[in-house]
Amino acid sequence: MKSKEKIEEYTDKALNSLDGVERASVSPYLLTRINQKLGAEPATVWEKLIFFIGKPAIAFPALTLILVMNVLAIVSQTSSSTSAADQAASLSADDYSLTVATIYDSENP
Numbered sequence: 001m002k003s004k005e006k007i008e009e010y011t012d013k014a015l016n017s018l019d020g021v022e023r024a025s026v027s028p029y030l031l032t033r034i035n036q037k038l039g040a041e042p043a044t045v046w047e048k049l050i051f052f053i054g055k056p057a058i059a060f061p062a063l064t065l066i067l068v069m070n071v072l073a074i075v076s077q078t079s080s081s082t083s084a085a086d087q088a089a090s091l092s093a094d095d096y097s098l099t100v101a102t103i104y105d106s107e108n109p
Contacts, residue, residue, distance in 0.1 A: 053059060
C-alpha cells in the first residue's frame with residue numbers, strides 16, 4: 001500500500017508542477033527573419049574569401065608579414081644603392097670631362 005500511495009503522491013506533484021505553465025509566445029518579427037534567411041542568396045566564393053581574410057587571426061599575421069617584407073625590401077635596396085654610390089664616387093674626373101667649349105668659346109665666331 002505504501003508504494004501505491006507514493007506513486008499517487010508523485011503523480012500529484014507532477015501534475016501540480018504544471019499549474020503555472022502558460023503558452024509560449026513568439027518573439028516579434030520571427031517570421032520576417034525566417035523568410036529573410038530562406039530568401040537570402042548563398043555567399044559567393046569572393047564573399048567567403050573576404051570573410052576569411054577579415055578574421056583577426058588571419059588579418060594581423062598577414063599584415064605583419066607584408067610589413068616585414070617591405071622593411072626587408074627597403075633595407076636590401078639601401079644597401080645595394082650605397083654600393084652604387086661608391087662606384088659613382090670612384091669614377092675619375094676624366095670620365096666626366098666633356099668638352100663643350102664651342103658654346104662658351106668667345107673667340108670663335
